[in-house]
Amino acid sequence: MKVANNILELFGKTPLVKLNHITKDIKASVYAKMESMNPGASVKDRIGLAMIEDAEKRGLLKPGGTIIEATSGNTGIGLAITSAVKGYRCIFTMTEKVSMEKRRYLQALGADVVICPMTAKHDSPENYVNVAKRINTETPNSLFIYQYNNPSNPDAHYHTTGPELWEQTQGKITHFVGSLGTGGTVSGTGRFLKEKNPEIKIIAADPYGSIFKTYKESGVMTEGTPYLVEGIGQDMLPENVHFKYIDEIINITDKESFHLSRRMGREEGIFSGGSTGTNLAAALRVAKDLDKNGLVVFIVCDTGERYLTKHHSDEWMREKRLLEKDKTTLGVVHQTKLSGGLPNMIFASPEETVGEALARIEQYNVSQIPVIEGNRSVGSLDEADIMSMILEDPATVEKKVSEIMGKAYPVVDESEDIKHGIQYLKESSAILVSQYGRIVGILTRYDVLDFV
Ligand SMILES: Cc1ncc(COP(=O)(O)O)c(C=O)c1O
Numbered sequence: 459m460k461v462a463n464n465i466l467e468l469f470g471k472t473p474l475v476k477l478n479h480i481t482k483d484i485k486a487s488v489y490a491k492m493e494s495m496n497p498g499a500s501v502k503d504r505i506g507l508a509m510i511e512d513a514e515k516r517g518l519l520k521p522g523g524t525i526i527e528a529t530s531g532n533t534g535i536g537l538a539i540t541s542a543v544k545g546y547r548c549i550f551t552m553t554e555k556v557s558m559e560k561r562r563y564l565q566a567l568g569a570d571v572v573i574c575p576m577t578a579k580h581d582s583p584e585n586y587v588n589v590a591k592r593i594n595t596e597t598p599n600s601l602f603i604y605q606y607n608n609p610s611n612p613d614a615h616y617h618t619t620g621p622e623l624w625e626q627t628q629g630k631i632t633h634f635v636g637s638l639g640t641g642g643t644v645s646g647t648g649r650f651l652k653e654k655n656p657e658i659k660i661i662a663a664d665p666y667g668s669i670f671k672t673y674k675e676s677g678v679m680t681e682g683t684p685y686l687v688e689g690i691g692q693d694m695l696p697e698n699v700h701f702k703y704i705d706e707i708i709n710i711t712d713k714e715s716f717h718l719s720r721r722m723g724r725e726e727g728i729f730s731g732g733s734t735g736t737n738l739a740a741a742l743r744v745a746k747d748l749d750k751n752g753l754v755v756f757i758v759c760d761t762g763e764r765y766l767t768k769h770h771s772d773e774w775m776r777e778k779r780l781l782e783k784d785k786t787t788l789g790v791v792h793q794t795k796l797s798g799g800l801p802n803m804i805f806a807s808p809e810e811t812v813g814e815a816l817a818r819i820e821q822y823n824v825s826q827i828p829v830i831e832g833n834r835s836v837g838s839l840d841e842a843d844i845m846s847m848i849l850e851d852p853a854t855v856e857k858k859v860s861e862i863m864g865k866a867y868p869v870v871d872e873s874e875d876i877k878h879g880i881q882y883l884k885e886s887s888a889i890l891v892s893q894y895g896r897i898v899g900i901l902t903r904y905d906v907l908d909f910v
Contacts, residue, residue: 486752506536531560612646620650641699648703789872837863
């Protein structure tokens, strides 16, 4: 029979998948290492198992013992799955930044979850790592796993992720991209690949606000600032970040991370978390300068299902002001103007007298009107211009509109973006909006400015 004896046998050995659409202008190949296909749907399953088995071997974990860990969720899931199979209890500390999906997942696997304030810095007793340390001292027969300095964390990647990538690419990998949370993925995989071929470039993707890039490049420790991507970046230096295996650190914004994670679902069918978007952004940045021999692998850290109420929700993205402004059409601007109670288009015909047109301008209290013949924009009338013409020659009121009218306003379809309208309004004081080829309204500079 082809069966697994338990779920732990299915950890690792994840596939590599080529990207085909997001990379369409790139000559190099870009592959996704599908860590989201682990049983716990993240890259952290590997270390959950490795850190527990290492503790067992070293006699640190006794039957019936309690595992304690500070986690952004995924390591907790790897530990909880392993503990479910092996019969340990788990207590996890997490910050309130972590998605509800991850908290519920851990509880569903039988773990206890303690939520700590996101604002507590690494030296505060309320910080989630310090709370985990305290619970460890208060709980008999417990082990604080501490993925940040636990050598089994990078070792797991040195023994599994690195060799898998080497084998899967038949040694052709040229660039490896991962992000730094504890540093385990990048340090362990990087060490293995560098030992195989020191020419392979190891790239770490890091959110703006995290301290890693500045530290690597200048040796200066800065204060971290908040960002929204979960699980990566730090305001301190974990021992498992081994800078000697890292060639370059690339900073990525929350916005780019989330948008690329969303795009990868839509364009490649690969549903991922925000840190995967961070990795993909760095991978694309590296890949765009490579020729066809470039082979870039990036880590798909976890599944997007963990963030359905976060960056995969339009409402959340809008609330965080991360959604690109939707296209605003001139039709929308025009509808907004009409809903404000302003009259629809007032116009003159070329055959009527200036006096008649002026009366309409005054009746509706507008300052300029188009001159329309049939359905064509043939000219324009500006109240101030007419007034000065009449002051100079009172007989102007008897003239035909066609004799004195100014330049016709451009006609722009209502489906056009407001940006196009603005371009026209640099030259012309108003534009006419058309719908299915029929002129339906006028937008002046004032109307568009009011909308913007
Ligand atoms: C979602 C997510 N992505 C990436 C990482 C980074 O992995 P590592 O801790 O191996 O640096 C983590 C770590 O917690 C994570 O939770």
